[in-house]
Amino acid sequence: MMKISQRALSLTTSPIRRLGPYAVEAEKAGKKIYHLNIGQPDIETPPQFMEAIRSFNKKTVAYGPSQGDMHLIHQIQKYYKEWGMEYSEKNIFITSGGSEALELAALTLCDPGDEILVFEPFYANYNSFAKIAGAHVRAVPTSAETGYRLPDQETVEKYITNKTRLILLTNPGNPTGVVYNKKEMDMIAAVVKKHGLALIADEVYREFVYDGAYTSFGTYDDLADNLIIVDSVSKRYSACGARIGCLLCKNDDFTTQINKFCQARLCVPTVEQVGAAALYDTPKSYLEAVNQEYKKRRDTIAAGLAAIPGVISSDPKGAFYVMVKLPVDDAEKFAIWLLKDFDENGETVMIAPGNGFYAEPGKGVDEARLAYVLNCDDLKKAIHLLGEGLKAYPGRKI
Amino acid sequence: MMKISQRALSLTTSPIRRLGPYAVEAEKAGKKIYHLNIGQPDIETPPQFMEAIRSFNKKTVAYGPSQGDMHLIHQIQKYYKEWGMEYSEKNIFITSGGSEALELAALTLCDPGDEILVFEPFYANYNSFAKIAGAHVRAVPTSAETGYRLPDQETVEKYITNKTRLILLTNPGNPTGVVYNKKEMDMIAAVVKKHGLALIADEVYREFVYDGAYTSFGTYDDLADNLIIVDSVSKRYSACGARIGCLLCKNDDFTTQINKFCQARLCVPTVEQVGAAALYDTPKSYLEAVNQEYKKRRDTIAAGLAAIPGVISSDPKGAFYVMVKLPVDDAEKFAIWLLKDFDENGETVMIAPGNGFYAEPGKGVDEARLAYVLNCDDLKKAIHLLGEGLKAYPGRKI
Incomplete structure (x- = not known):
């Protein structure tokens, strides 16, 4: 039998990708998922x-x-x-x-x-x-x-x-x-x-x-x-x-x-x-339009998060992520629960648990990263679902 | 000042690529080079x-x-x-x-x-x-x-x-x-x-x-x-x-x-x-034709090498390489000399020094790898040039 390196054993799975199997199951069960977990923009690649x-x-x-x-x-x-x-x-x-x-x-x-x-x-x-x-x-x-x-x-x-x-x-x-x-x-x-x-x-x-x-x-x-x-x-x-x-x-x-x-x-x-x-020959106007679009999304998600009681959020000035502290026992459990046990009219939201963005286990346990890579209408729905999920989640802290 | 890792310092440059600058100089000087140094086939990619x-x-x-x-x-x-x-x-x-x-x-x-x-x-x-x-x-x-x-x-x-x-x-x-x-x-x-x-x-x-x-x-x-x-x-x-x-x-x-x-x-x-x-949808006939072409090339290079006194060669049955032991003091010096100091009617040949294909310094010093990735006519010329180079090289051993 081959021996596996300590290096390999010490690597963790990606917090952005490891809940993928739960998403697959949820989709098989007919749920629509709003993906805030991965920084895959929906913007078109320039022709x-x-x-x-x-x-x-x-x-x-x-x-x-x-x-x-x-x-x-x-x-x-x-x-x-x-x-x-x-x-x-x-x-x-x-x-x-x-x-x-x-x-x-x-x-x-x-x-x-x-x-x-x-x-x-x-x-x-x-x-x-x-x-x-x-x-x-x-x-x-x-x-x-x-x-x-x-x-x-x-x-x-x-x-x-x-x-x-x-x-x-x-x-x-x-x-x-x-x-x-x-x-x-x-x-x-x-x-x-x-x-x-x-x-x-x-x-x-x-x-x-x-x-x-x-x-x-x-x-x-x-x-x-x-x-x-x-x-x-x-x-x-x-x-x-x-x-x-x-x-x-x-x-x-x-x-x-x-x-x-x-x-x-x-x-x-x-x-x-x-x-x-x-x-790199794409006209500047492309980058400007994309920037404007993300600015609107940033404003949308920031406003949405501010309206959810108990959520503390970073002040997102750039990129297309926001880090949030959630009123939950464990954001990874909450993320899985959103996929497995929650929906509103057959829809739910997927988030990246925050613990994977820290060096040591035990940190960021009640945090999550949200990628605002959806259009503003979908973002509003996604944040609404997050808020409803937080209300219904049995492991809510406050 | 940043510190470089021992790992990086211990890496060697590629024996296949590190003589590139000499080739660039030779080409600038108007020499035509037959490349036997790199396994880049001239065969067309299937459409x-x-x-x-x-x-x-x-x-x-x-x-x-x-x-x-x-x-x-x-x-x-x-x-x-x-x-x-x-x-x-x-x-x-x-x-x-x-x-x-x-x-x-x-x-x-x-x-x-x-x-x-x-x-x-x-x-x-x-x-x-x-x-x-x-x-x-x-x-x-x-x-x-x-x-x-x-x-x-x-x-x-x-x-x-x-x-x-x-x-x-x-x-x-x-x-x-x-x-x-x-x-x-x-x-x-x-x-x-x-x-x-x-x-x-x-x-x-x-x-x-x-x-x-x-x-x-x-x-x-x-x-x-x-x-x-x-x-x-x-x-x-x-x-x-x-x-x-x-x-x-x-x-x-x-x-x-x-x-x-x-x-x-x-x-x-x-x-x-x-x-x-x-x-993977390419018809089998493509792979068969490529195999036949390389077989001809293999036969061409094997025959050419057998005719050069003092060269000991592997018995190439597969891939498109042959390893040769050359009657020279140092195959890397010889490879550089071929690029810098040798030509026949403005043409020369480039080979990969053998030492890079060994784990420790000092081994394979008089060996070289030849990639037969040229058509048979060019291969014949390349091997002819190798033979003429070996006759003229000042560091010849025998």
Whole structure:
């Protein structure tokens, strides 16, 4: 019999995907489910994607360069220039979604026993990428009651040890929807510089900011040697299934090393890169319209949540998530109960239990992440169902 | 300043790709290069691939299931049935090429310090996948002089320790082109069962066997609990750039665990999976014609190599590689010299240095891998250039 690695046994299933079987059962039983559990936008992918792919006419679908297709790299370079950031060709690596960028960065920076500093709650799969690299996630807590804002520098530094290699964050935030303000970003930059850390800034939701301007860590010139930006077309252009992301870094020591991991997996898909390159030609008006649509959805879900007694919610300023504290014994039990035992006129709602967005078991037990990726009418219904579910749930706390 | 992991520093660059810059320089200087260094077939991808992709008409390119697209899984199931192997849906996982299947299997089976048994020379990137998992590659040597055949069971068992978790092999072989006979396969099966190991059989070249029938390890019923098959459309349908592979395993303990790694990276590309599924509808005549073409190429390169004094070659029965021992001081120096300092009428040849296909430095120094992925006329020229290069090379040994 084969032996399974401790690494594999320590991985948890995705809080976003693991309740899938209950959803399948509920749908088999004829229930309609409003999905707030997964960040799969309903927005249409710009037609440029498939148009470019349909025009692909090479006779052989051959390996591409390990670094990525140069045309796509140039498109990304141009996009960053418009945001006021200069990256040369050699600073950009195409990856299989933001996910691979995160995994390769962790593998390049962390040996077994090293530590990755995150702000809790955080994107669930960061736990997996850390474990793949043998690293530990050390989490600085933030709370629903303070809107999941960052603590001050002194508090953050208490979590830094001689094993800390990097700070990993999402901005705008998944699962909280928080957008860091200048004070928070300056504090992070100061900590990174002072302690000689790497900073992995997962900025895939950059275009999804609803109140005021957005600042990328890429505009902090003195972070050039420390910063790794993770990006993706998945959310920006509603092309999650293309699995085309990228990693940007100006530190040559780092890029020399990550290039070896890229060579090991040969290359990312040729045809999807052709489509992704075309996405960067999508007119600005597309991104503006999408932003406006999500802003309306944000307003809709925020208003809906505010009207449910006992719910404490993050102040969602960006991305398309909101983290909520619910008046329940256990949000995972509640999520399963919503699928198995609840409906209103044959309809129910699916949410992602919050515990998976924390590093250690026992935290976030009464929290949940809601993805507002439905149109406003469906969102209203979904939040109504959540409220009705909370009234009827036997494990209600208050 | 960020700190780089020991893991990253220990990775080597690909012997297949690292001489690329010399090739770029040679081409800039106007040289024509015959590429025997990389296994990128010149064969056309079946039109079914792009036809299916052009018909893809979903409005949103959405995330797919982590396990893979069910239609593609069914197509693979059908293909295996034709080869006499029964795999149920839950036994098949779609991966980003065979590469990801190999990496995920290593991560699922090996903790830091564990050992992976291979037969040397072996596919260079096995070193990288092992290092990503923190495992050590322990190599059982085979040699050019004995045609890279496997030693007997007693010899193989000398390399097994209490840290050995799995045997990893390619059959037909990359870089040797060796196809294991029944005696060799029975021996491996016996070792795997006796020592309770996993067996990862990389069978991506299954259709490329030129003398007699091919037996898959998947037909060994008593290996069901130990066997992991790695497969891919890359070589079979000349669609390397699609990056669609798969992993097949009947051991539920293993598949439960690997599913968690699949969830962490969300899914493989949606559009390329649509194309890959259609590839399995390619008429058998395509695979037969490709096999015949490679058989001619195999005969061409074997005859050409036999005519060069001092060259010892493997007996290539499958895949599209041949491993050669060359009468030179250092095959890497020779490969660079061919690109920088040699030409005949403005033409030269590029080969992959053999040292990268060994676990430890200092081995395979006078060997090289040749990929016969060119048409017969070009192959004849390439081998002629190799012979002329060997005559003129200052570091010639004999």
